Amino acid sequence: MTQKVFLTGASGFVGGAVLRRLSSEGREVIAAVRKGGAKLSASVRTFTFEAFEEGNDWHEVLAECDVVIHSAARVHVMNDTETDPLAAFRKVNVQGTLALARQAIAAGVKRFVFISSIKVNGEGTPKGKPYSADDQPMPLDPYGVSKMEAEVALRKLAQQSGLEVVIIRPVLVYGPGVKANFLNMMRWLDRGVPLPFGAIDNRRSLVALDNLVDLIVTCMDHPAAANQTFLVSDGEDLSTTALLRRMAIALGKTARLLPIPDWALSAAAISLGKRSLSQRLCGSLQVDIRKTRELLGWQPPVKVDVALLAAAKHYQEITNK
Template sequence: MSHKVFLTGASGFVGSAILRRLVADGTPVIAAVRQGSAAPSALVRSVMFQSFEQDNDWGGALAECDVVVHSAARVHVMNDTETDPLAAFRRVNVEGTLALARQAIAAGVKRFVFISSIKVNGEGTQPGRPYSASDTPRPQDPYGVSKLEAETALQALARESGLEVVIVRPVLVYGPGVKANFLNMMRWLDRGIPLPFGAINNRRSLVALENLVDLVVTCIGHAAAANQVFLVSDGEDLSTTELLRRMGKALGKPARLLPVPEGLLSAGAKALGKGSLSQRLCGSLQVDIKKTRDLLGWCPPVKVDAALRAAARHYQEYDRK
């Protein structure tokens, strides 16, 4: 069965990759794009919006579609300057999401695929004890709280209306065009900067952009996806040390890693007020994707090293400074 998709966040890192895949697959799509952003493709009809904090009338576009893929969000912000970060996240991630979902129901949309976050589960795991989709959520920051509230409200709407809600919780997403800490890591490696991360024995799940997109596309039409929560990763967990080594290899710049003990790194980071950074570098965060594999018959199509090479090529061509 063919579907017509209404896609939000179509100019973002994840949303633009979903859009490219849908177009490549020949799936009809209407893209919702923030006003001021370039139209994502001459091949795709776009509708412009100012902000998900505003009242938006999506009705005309939604009436032409049977599936919504909602990737637009106020994303996790380092050093947030909002006086009330939770309220800012709620306006976009909860209220904006629910307004869209209610209009989708009114327009007769059958399925709503919501890109959530592993932060709904929490901030870290003990090695060998990964999160699963059935775990009790324990978000620890305003972003994670807002995503959980949106999930809960969408599930309530599904029970009331018959709308099929599919929730996808990605771990850290990397790939061509990645920004923030992952981009910084590539820059450090590219410049040959010695890094004190040669003795970190954590385990972290990551997901390549192409793997996340493949799962989202699977969730658009798979009957078994209805009203389910899925965790997604590459299926191979890495230590920070191993990730840096393999990213260096992808860049053609062997990583210069110094074997500084984890305890010393953590203590130094906390003394500098960078405890959360220490958790991301030294702590573990693993996810179990057995349910995703078994229920959907899905497996990550792209291996880690191939995905790292794709990220490295894009960095070398477009992001190197």
């Protein structure tokens, strides 16, 4: 019997890719989309809501579904203008998530797949000492705290109700349509801008969009996934320098990288009040996905260079329109 899936965040970067994958497999999906947001294909059944919050009534649509994939969230933003960022994150990421989960329990939904964040673990690791799924959480910003609080509350609901909760913590996700810093990186390389990132010896775990989607789909019904937390990556960690070089190859460009020592870059960024940028460019953040591999028998199906090529091709198609 085919599972019917309720998918939140269906018009987003990750949720949209999940929707495309499930639709291509002929699975029944009801996609939750915000009123006035991006339009989905007319062939997709949608459930429209005003804002993702505690007061939403999902009961009727959840009664039809076996699985919830919850990818909607108030996401981490730079230069947040909220007077109380933690309260704003909690309203959506904790209260809204728990309201959805409680209604899922009442409707008889069997499994709830929650897309969390590596920020629950923290902001960085010593090189060669990756995070594991069972490490003590140490979130350092309001977004990470809200995701951690949602995880804790979901586990408690699972213990009380029998709902199977699966938590997935992605690292930085890239792929066709990626935005923010990864998109800026492609723009710099495409334009041949000289970049002072030629001597950075850090290690960063990344995850291709298709690899993350493959794990999400695996976790929908894999028996061993029930009530587990998984980290996910491509299984190959790169320095910032190596990533830029390989992205340039995908774009068909030459990376013009100046060998400025990473300590000098860090000092310059910190002096300009950009400590977090320094961490992302020069610091390490690695994850250990052995639990994901061993418990689920899962391997990232897409290699890094193939995924970079897909991201580059999409970027060039959009840029050249």
